Amino acid sequence: MIMERRNQPGVSLTGRGPAAHVAPGTVVAVLRITALAGGIGGSRFLRGLLRAVPDAEVTVVGNTADDITLHGLHVSPDLDTVMYTLGGGIDESQGWGRAAETFAVAEELAAYGAEAQWFTLGDRDLATHLVRTRMLAAGYPLSAVTEALCDRWQPGVRLLPMTDDRVETHVVIAGDDQTERAIHFQEWWVRLHAEVPARRIVLVGADQAKPAPGVLDAIAAADVILLPPSNPVVSIGPILAVPGIRDAVRAAKAPKIGLSPIIGGSPVRGMADAALTAIGVPTTAAGVAELFADLLDGWLVDTVDEAATEQIEAAGISARAVPLWMTDPDTTAAMARAALDLAEEVRTR
Template identity: 55%
Template sequence: MKITVLSGGVGGARFLRGVREHARGIPEAEITAVVNTGDDMWLTSLRIAPDLDSIMYTLAGENDEERGWGRVGETERVSGELRAYGIGWPWFTLGDLDIGTHLARTDLLRSGMPLSAVTDRITSRWDLGVHLIPATDDEVETHVTVEGGELHFQEWWTKHRATVPALGFVQHYVENSTPAPGVLAAIADADVVLIAPSNPVVSIGTILGIPGIRAAVAATSARVVGVSPIIAGAVVRGMADACLTAIGVETSAEAVGLHYGARSAGGILDAWLIDETDAAAVPALEAAGIAARAVPLWMRDPATSAQLAADALAL
């Protein structure tokens, strides 16, 4: 079975870990993750790829489970020195081990390798059980439109914690970008395409905004099954509610499912998993052409993450 997952950061990483664990019982299972790169940026001359790294560290067993991001056992001496020199963003702390990853990525990029090849090289260090592909090799960075101008997504998200009202989101240079090698084939050749419980606006939305990817999802012969990132009217993690509000979508499992839309009506979903607490939304979703099931969505540990993956594949 070929499983392709469209994924963002922490929520997507935990879901992918569950997909991998469940797939151990599926003969010849192949898992490919198409990963958002809209959060990427240049900082202190390093190319930072937060979602790719969060997923890599999680699948490698190297992530900090308490913080939810970064490497376990991390130190931050280099970031302290940079702050002392007045270099970089003092509110965006990079761990020393994490900087090693960014240095490796930057060196390989500057040697002429595209991001997809760099990602293959970096991830080969660990047996991840999932092939990670950046959605695009091109630099597509998400900015947030606010009163008076724009902020880089990371400044809005990390420094301001999404408290500055967002008027919209702009993916710079997306119109001239192309899917990274392997992305379209991974979608077209899949037996199932899963939409991870990642931010619908700036993670999944950015992936789908790269020319050719939404059309590939619409055209694939695979079933397309999404997992809600909203439980009982609240985001599972992060500030996705602020993103949804900015584009006029209610923070609810039903509203996000309808925002993605049914493939039969020009959207991307065949089916949508929602939490048991949101079971009342099933009739409205099915009336819109989206098969819906209510199951436990909380990914509290590897076992519950694997069960969620099993439920998605069963649907």
């Protein structure tokens, strides 16, 4: 029989400590971690997490609100970035797309004048989208499709889409005549580089969506729930917007620990500042912590933001300052250990 996981002396949330000292033949419970993640930052953190606690059972609830249809194909950028990064197929220089990619199809599409040339799909990447689109057309839900794709990549985590329903992040901008119009998030992010100010960010379909199978169970069963340094507005925000998910995280008994995607007033990567501005949240480590204040037990900030810990603690969130630049695998693994250390501290206080 597997022994009870929570609050047992043989189980350590850090992957160290008492769990290493058990009698021969004893069945040691596996640390269960659930992470809400999307994008490059979240994927790189997850790689460090697996390095830090290789024996943990990790479930990733991935953002699907930046999914888009291009050339008739269903593209899931955040799910694919997690899958490729953890499966060893990512283009490391970009942090997205396939390694050793070629672009023969994209060149031919451009020669035909096909639309969406601002979003280039590589030849290897196209195979993923073809398989996904074919399976969806055959009636399989996105969660089953994602599981099938992960059979090939073996990412070392259970990757779940936040929902099987279609949810899209749209950005409301002003046109040349100042008339408001909504565009898909990918167009704002990739084509416009978020240089056109967003008046609002709207999650189309989120209010009618349901959590994908396994999502709520993974949250309820977790020993630790992590919010990696993903974009808080367009990666983590849409996940929490699916009815039932935010409530499940709030109600979970596990410690909820987040890592700031903002260091020294600037995003670790990407244009999260533009998205935060659109929803009226300061581009600071404390500002993002307060965005998730109803959920968090602990929040890690970079050492340059150590002064912000007092403000974060005043909001009822335990805060610690540690190095958060994901410069190499060892540093990223140390970040993950720091998050688990804070979870253990919160759990035992």
